[in-house]
Amino acid sequence: MRYRHRPLSFYGFSSPQSKRIGHFFFWFLRSEVAGCPFFRERMAVILEAYLMGCGQSMLSSFQQQVLVVDNLHNVASAVKRLYPDKSDLPPTAAQKLQDLLQSCHFPPDFQVPFDPRIRAGQIQLNRCKIMASKKKPLWLEFSGVDSQATTGPPVGIIFKEGDDLRQDMLVIQTLKVMDSIWQERSLNLNLVPYGCISTGHNIGMIEIVRDAVTIAAVQRSQGGTKGAFKNDALFEWLKDKCPLQGIHYQAMERFVNSCAGYCVATYVLGIGDRHNDNIMITDKGNLFHIDFGHILGNTKSFLGMNRERVPFVLTPDFLYVMGRVKGRSSLYFQRFRDICIEAYLSLRSQSRLLVTLFSLMLLTGIPELSAAQDMRYLRTALQEECGEEEARGHFLQQITICEQLGWTVQANWWFHMVAGIK
Incomplete structure (x- = not known):
C-alpha cells in the first residue's frame, strides 16, 4: 500500500x-x-x-533542536568521564565545561524543546557551570530571541544525563491537571509547573526558574548549616525580599496558597526525597517542589533508615511564616488548613481522572510506575472508599502529624546539608 x-x-x-x-x-x-x-x-x-x-519549516526546527541536544549529550558524557566521583568539583570544572561547550557547533538560534514559544540564541559561556550533584547536570545560559529576532530575556536550561525525566514530566503534567481542577473551583494555588522534557534515553532538559532559590540556600544564608533549625529563617528571608507592606502581604498570600497546593499534591502523588535542596521559593513568595525521582510512596533511605517520617513537608519554618508558633492560633494557618481541605476534596472528586492518567503510563517503563499495585498508593491517598467528612478528617490528621514531627524533617535537612547527600 x-x-x-x-x-x-x-x-x-x-x-x-x-x-x-x-x-x-x-x-x-x-x-x-x-x-x-x-x-x-x-x-x-x-x-x-x-x-x-x-513540512520543511518544522523539519528545520527539529533538526536544529536535535543538533543542540546531541552536542549537549556529548558534553555531559565528557563531564561525567572527567569527574566520575560524587565528591566536590574542582575549581577548574566550570572552565573545563566552557571549553567543551566552545568546541560545539550550535545553531545561531533554536526553539527550546520544553517550550516551543521560547527561542534561545547564542550560548553565554561565562554563565555556564556544572552543578554539584551526583548526576553532574549542566547549568546552561543562552541569550533570548523574541519574535522580532531581537534580544529577549535570557534562557536558562539544566541539561541532565542519567535520569529518566519521563517520571518528572508525568508529575509536572499531573500538577497542571490538578491546577486546572482547582482553577475551575476558583482556587489559584500559585503553582510553578516549570518546563521539563525527556529528549532521549535518560537525557533531558529542565527549565531554570528565575529569581528562585532552594530552601537550603535560604537556611544557609540565615545561619549556615544551623539555619536548618532556625524557625524564623524563611520568614526573615521573605521580609528582606519584600520589605514594603503591600508587597509583603502579597508574598504571604502566595506562600500560603502555594504551600497548601504542594502539600496536597505531594501527598496525593506520594512524592518522596523531599529535602531542602528539592524545595524552592521565588523572590515573590511562591513555594514549589522540584526533582520528582520518587513517587507513589517510594521514599529514600540512608543506611537502611527511612529519612522521611512525615506525609508531606510542613516544617516549623513554614509554620512560622504563617504565624503558627508553639501551637498559637493564626489566621494565615487557618487559611492554609481551609485551602488544603478544599484542594484535597476537589481532587477526590476527580479521582477517576487521576487514576486513569497514571494507569495509562503503566507500560512505558517508568521505574516507579510499572505494575498495577503501584496504583494502590494513589487510591489510598485519595481515600476513595471513604465519605467526604472522613476524608476531611483524614487530611487534617496528616497536617497534625506534620506539626508533631516537624523536628524530624529539620534534623534530616541539617544532616543533608552537613553530609552533602543528594
Whole structure:
C-alpha cells in the first residue's frame, strides 16, 4: 500500500496551537523510540510518518533542536568521564565545561524543546557551570530571541544525563491537571509547573526558574548549616525580599496558597526525597517542589533508615511564616488548613481522572510506575472508599502529624546539608 504524504496544513494542522502539539508529539515519540523497548518499532514508524508530513519549516526546527541536544549529550558524557566521583568539583570544572561547550557547533538560534514559544540564541559561556550533584547536570545560559529576532530575556536550561525525566514530566503534567481542577473551583494555588522534557534515553532538559532559590540556600544564608533549625529563617528571608507592606502581604498570600497546593499534591502523588535542596521559593513568595525521582510512596533511605517520617513537608519554618508558633492560633494557618481541605476534596472528586492518567503510563517503563499495585498508593491517598467528612478528617490528621514531627524533617535537612547527600 502506498501512502500519499501531504503537509500537515492539508489536515488543518497549521495554527500555532497545532504546531505546539506537533512539537511535543515529536519529542515524546523520539524519547520513546530511544528508551521504550516495548513500543520502539511502532513509535519509530509513527515518528517517520509524522516527519514526512510536517513540512520543511518544522523539519528545520527539529533538526536544529536535535543538533543542540546531541552536542549537549556529548558534553555531559565528557563531564561525567572527567569527574566520575560524587565528591566536590574542582575549581577548574566550570572552565573545563566552557571549553567543551566552545568546541560545539550550535545553531545561531533554536526553539527550546520544553517550550516551543521560547527561542534561545547564542550560548553565554561565562554563565555556564556544572552543578554539584551526583548526576553532574549542566547549568546552561543562552541569550533570548523574541519574535522580532531581537534580544529577549535570557534562557536558562539544566541539561541532565542519567535520569529518566519521563517520571518528572508525568508529575509536572499531573500538577497542571490538578491546577486546572482547582482553577475551575476558583482556587489559584500559585503553582510553578516549570518546563521539563525527556529528549532521549535518560537525557533531558529542565527549565531554570528565575529569581528562585532552594530552601537550603535560604537556611544557609540565615545561619549556615544551623539555619536548618532556625524557625524564623524563611520568614526573615521573605521580609528582606519584600520589605514594603503591600508587597509583603502579597508574598504571604502566595506562600500560603502555594504551600497548601504542594502539600496536597505531594501527598496525593506520594512524592518522596523531599529535602531542602528539592524545595524552592521565588523572590515573590511562591513555594514549589522540584526533582520528582520518587513517587507513589517510594521514599529514600540512608543506611537502611527511612529519612522521611512525615506525609508531606510542613516544617516549623513554614509554620512560622504563617504565624503558627508553639501551637498559637493564626489566621494565615487557618487559611492554609481551609485551602488544603478544599484542594484535597476537589481532587477526590476527580479521582477517576487521576487514576486513569497514571494507569495509562503503566507500560512505558517508568521505574516507579510499572505494575498495577503501584496504583494502590494513589487510591489510598485519595481515600476513595471513604465519605467526604472522613476524608476531611483524614487530611487534617496528616497536617497534625506534620506539626508533631516537624523536628524530624529539620534534623534530616541539617544532616543533608552537613553530609552533602543528594
